[in-house]
Amino acid sequence: MVNAIRKFFHLEERQASFKSEIIGGLVTFAAMIYILPVNSSILSSMGMSQEGVFVSTALVSFLVTLIMGVFANYPIALSAGMGMNAYLAYTVCAQMGYSWQESMLLLLVNGIIFFCFTLTPLRRIIIEAIPVGLKAAISIGLGGFILFVGAQGCGLISDSSTLVTLGDFSKPGVLLACLGILLTLGLSALRKQGIVSKLAVPIGLLVTAVVGVIWSSIIYSVSGSQQAFDSGLPIAPWLDEGLSWGANGLKDVIFFGALNGETDIGAMFKSIFTNVDGYIAIFTLIFVNLFDTTATLVTAGRDCGLLDKEGRLVNGQKAMVADAFGALICGPLGTSTVTSFAESTVGISLGAKTGLSSCVTALLFLLAGFAFPVFSIFSYSSVNAIALVVVGLTIMSSSFKELASGDKTMLISGIMTFVTMILTYSLSNGMGIGMITYIVMKVFQGKAKEVSIPVYVIGLFFLLEFVITGISNAILISSVNNLFQLRQ
Secondary structure, X not given: OHHHHHHHOOOOOOOOOHHHHHHHHHHHHHHHOOHHHHHHHHHHOOOOOHHHHHHHHHHHHHHHHXXXXXXXXXXXXXXXXXXXXXXXXXXXXXXXXXXXXXXHHHHHHHHHHHHHHHHOOHHHHHHHHOXXXXXXXXXXXXXXXXXXXXXXXXXXXXXXXXXXXXOOOOOHHHHHHHHHHHHHHHHHOOOOOOHHHHOHHHHHHHHHHHHHHHHHHHHHHHHOXXXXXXXXXXXXXXXXXXXXXXXXXXXXHHHHXXXXXXXXXXXXXXXXXXXXXXXXXXXXXXXXXXXXXXXXXXXXXXXXXOEOOOOOEOOHHHHHHHHHHHHHHOOOXXXXXXXXXXXXXXXXXXXXXXXXHHHHHHHHHHHHOOOHHHHHHHOOHHHHHHHHHHHHHHHHHHHXXXXXXXXXXXXXXXXXXXXXXXXXXXXXXXXXXXXXXXXXXXXXXXXXXXXXHHHHHHHHHHHHHHHHHHHHHHHHHHHHHHHHHHHO
């Protein structure tokens, strides 16, 4: 049995050992575990069962990470992508007005298209056609979007007459989140970059959650349960009677709510494909998936020696198929789009070199899915905002260098992308404005031939979207005004 496993995962060829693979898998899981409570907290704002999303995210993470390990033999773990969950909750649902069931159906359509792209050269062609600077700008904008969502969620930034202002630090939840963010950033910046700095996010979350539970328990005993629950602090699991163990809530979120008789698939498809917003959402999901996943695979592949002499991934097609399969099943199983996690490099740095470590991580995800009460303390915004803010900052900082090294056109287009994403609270608006700005500036410079055909096509799509949306809004406003005049 042992020899069969050793041979299947090519341990000797990659100079790996059982010990290093198991340790790598354990540490990768520890670095990623925050995604379960954070993702369930974000998607619950769409009306989904928080426990159901928690179990679903764990189940999908298990399946896709296992496939990545067994099929592609890569030491890379996958789970719900940060940014896509926020985009679904706060743009697709909150702004576009889609229900959570329709949002999951959008993910299914996205997954089918993305999977087909992966089976053909289209995925590679599109990725290679987009300038490096624009890819970096999209990553920076995505990071800024995640950061902004986290800061707003915990009250660090709040609404006011100036749209945004500093939050109220007299509130326990806001103060706890601020302290947790500072602690996590401090750990990540340790002079000696060891295991503690690499696990800064989960350590910061754990310390903050424990402090928050102690703080809320004191409030609970002194001022009563209502004050404790209103404080914004994480509540100890034994004080929250609504928590339960097992796979509770899973049937509420899988298959678009069909198991509860809540779904009319035909009406949902009509709602999506008769509205320009549906096409925008699908396009945005595909676009971000293309860059986010590929960048992580290449980075992790380089770190564990899986790049050939030309810089291409060894068995890269298998890894991308495994990743695309995750995008295909996440909607029907009730969670946001999965992606390869950069945290996999933590396990790789400790010796993980094969898919065996991914299998270890996958098994731990499966076990975690039945322990929602243990992770419930991380689902409060005062705690999970730490992951959003720090991960957002990390994504931004890793891409700034690539953007700054570009020419003036690239830099301005990148800034437009980032600023528009933040100010309009929309990934798609930012990508569209950035693309159009880049094309227009290149044309006016007399360098229209430097812009690839896919970039022109993408830019035209966004331009049409802005025009159609503008016309639709104008017609709607005109209709409302006419109706108002008739009533008078």
